[in-house]
Amino acid sequence: MGPFTIQLPDDEAELRRRYEELKRLIHYHNYRYYVLNDPIISDYEYDRLMAELRAIEEKHPEWVTPDSPTQRVGAPPASEFRKVRHPAPILSLANVFDDAGLDAWLQRLARLDPAVLETDFTVEPKIDGLTVVLHYRDGVFVLGATRGDGEVGEDVTANLRTVRSLPLRIPTRPDGPKPPPYLVVRGEAYMTRADFEALNEQLRARGERPFANPRNAAAGSLRQLDPSVTAQRPLRLLTYQIVVYEGPDEPRTQWDALRYLEALGFPVVEADLCPDLDCAKRAYRKWLQRRPTWPYDLDGVVIKINDLELQRRLGAVGKDARGMIAYKFPAQEVTTTLRDIKVNVGRTGVLTPYAVLDPVEIGGVIVRKATLHNFDYIREKDIRIGDRVIVRRAGDVIPYIVGPVIAARTGEERIYEPPTHCPVCGAPVEKVEGEVALYCINAACPAQLSRNIEHFASREAMDIEGLGRKVAEQLVAAKLVNDVADLYYLKPEDLIPLEGFAEKKAHKLVEAIQASKDRPLERLIYGLGIRGVGAVTARLLAERYPDLDALRHATAEELSSIEGIGPVTAQFIVDWFRRKQHQRLLEKLRRAGVWPRASRPSPSAEDQPLAGLTFVITGTLPTMTREEAKAYIQRHGGRVTNSVSRKTDFLIVGANPGSKLRKAQTLGVPTIDEETLRRMVEDPGFREQLLAQRRRTQG
DNA sequence: GATCCTCGAGTTCG
DNA sequence: CTCGAGGATC
Secondary structure (H helix, E strand, O other), X not given: OOOOOOOOOOOHHHHHHHXXXXXXXXXXXXXXXXXXXXXXXXXXXXXXXXHHHHHHHHHOHHHOOOOOHHHHOOOOOOOOOOEEEOOOOOOEEEEEOOXXXXXXXXXXXXXXXXXXXXXXXXXXXXXXXXXXXXXXXXXXXXXXXXXXXXXXXXXXHHHHHOOOOOOOEOOOOOOOOOOOOEEXXXXXXXXXXXXXXXXXXXXXXXXXXXXXXXXXXXXXXXXXXXHHHHHOOOOEEEEEEEEEEEOOOOOOEHHHHHHHHHHHOOOXXXXXXXXXXXXXXXXXXXXXXXXXXXXXXXXXXXXXXXXXXXXXXXXXXXXXXXXXEEEEXXXXXXXXXXXXXXXXXXXXXXXXXXXXXXXXXXXXXXXXXXXXXXXXXXXXXXXXXXXXXXXXXXXXXXXXXEEEOHHHOOOOOEEOOOOOEOOOOOOEEEEOOOOOOEEEOOOOOHHHHHHHHHHHHOOOOOOOOOOOHHHHHHHHHOOOOOOHHHHHHOOHHHHOOOOOOOHHHHHHHHHHHHHHHHOOHHHHHHHOOOOOOOHHHHHHHHHHOOOHHHXXXXXXXXXXXXXXXXXXXXXXXXXXXXXXXXXXXXXXXXXXXXOXXXXXXXXXXXXXXXXXXXXXXXXXXXXXXXXXXXXXXXXXXXXXEOOOOOOOOEEEEOEOXXXXXXXXXXXXXXXXXXXXXXXXXXXXHHHHHHXXXXXXXXX
């Protein structure tokens, strides 16, 4: 059995002793791994211990008890869940949505019992999962239930057993206190966003229906009739309340209760202890700030009267406990009505549908539009005009439509048909074989043209100040420009008839356009908007070809010999230059004096301080913008890319770093700050030292 | 042929 | 920021 050779002692008593020891050890290592995230043995050693335990249990099945680590999966599928009456009501919470509501709560309580003005508070994150109630007799997990209606829940013991961070026997830590004979703990079962995404990925791959959000996924997983299915689901647990404590030395405050649960080896929510409500409000804002990057969904914080006796005295209104309150975050997911589906035309002619919504507030901003990605997406999700739809905006993420609320259908909804003609120019629409996107085939489509001009003028390209989307659309609508070269022939008097343009603004724009004539070649190439050619590829081309004429005559074979350019991109480039329309465009640019020639890279590039090094930037740097930092690194011979990989040499970290920091840490990519970057450039000795250190740690 | 890496393109609100 | 696809590498 298994990849391990197991030697068991012959002596019966010795074997029994070893068996108990193994159970204890494995529970402890589970706790280190799943609760503390700090394992002290390797997975291999862990598997070995498990194998040894199984070997003993095979020999002595009569020794096996439900708290054995092997029993996390094992119970047969149930046909339905048994009902369980909770030993005490599992109360819900009243909500407040702002500081004023919170103050009002305390004032109400103060009238009932002035003692609340003397007490302190705990502030705990409110996890968006589902409540579970866990029963322990003499330290052994015997029963787990869902909340149900607060009086009666469902017995999901077998499923909860499969949750790795749930202690099957307490104390889990060797130095933990002895638990009372009977203990009931309240907690939250939940799923992290990353685990949820991975699970949905699996479900989709198997052709099963994915879950709408992590909470539904957690609930669906816990209510599986077959525990072996639950065992495959990445459920987690955090506890935050003692419901019943029968025994001596009962904790008297919420804070002590949390510390006690922690000592027993439960995963416990991270709480703050606050002397007053001002502190609680600060804690609320701390969690609000953490929320976007927190690994799992939070819907607010729970503020509790710390003194448990006082909490008990305050009692409940209906099903809401008086002595605690939920201070809710602005919702991240709401339902609204989808009024219409409209279509955008991109610079490359791609048609992208978006939803026009009844405006709703999500996460503190009003959302009116949401992208629908592509036409397949609308069909797959069966989104219809007039549907109630769930809109989600998590963190700083762009809002998107999760799906329709089928139950709210009235029959009035209309099925959406993808356009057969471009909504802007009316030209027929084309679907490229093997691609999802629909394209407008008209190269002269005004929407494509104005997006093209916008791109040409953008900061990364020709950097023309005052020429954004709106002005680009105006110029196209007034037929003042038919391609980007026409910009350079504009005179102030052409602009004055346009809405919003007077003498001064017209002059300024013309000046800004003229000033862009001497931008380097790579920016011009990028600005042309050749399919497949972004900033990086444009730079490669500008290094290889001295001007647009040379590039124009390049063959596909020649282009694809450049490192970083393959046959596909090479063909895109050749095709672009082959078009009559683009040849005329080039001629006009040349006549207007927009004809940069590549500045040959200095031959000493090899000796530059950052030669051969790749950097990634995350967060806000103290004295440089991201663009400046990028230019600074490139000026000194280094490369800057967007995503962290093993090939990244250094991650430059500023304030409020994003997910790249975590990626760098898992990959072992060294992180430095702006100051260190400057020293690397300015102080060769320091640089050598740093690089030598990096080589050593890479092993 | 498979896998990893990098680049391009599109996206929302204030 | 994220996804998809092109390109490089083994």
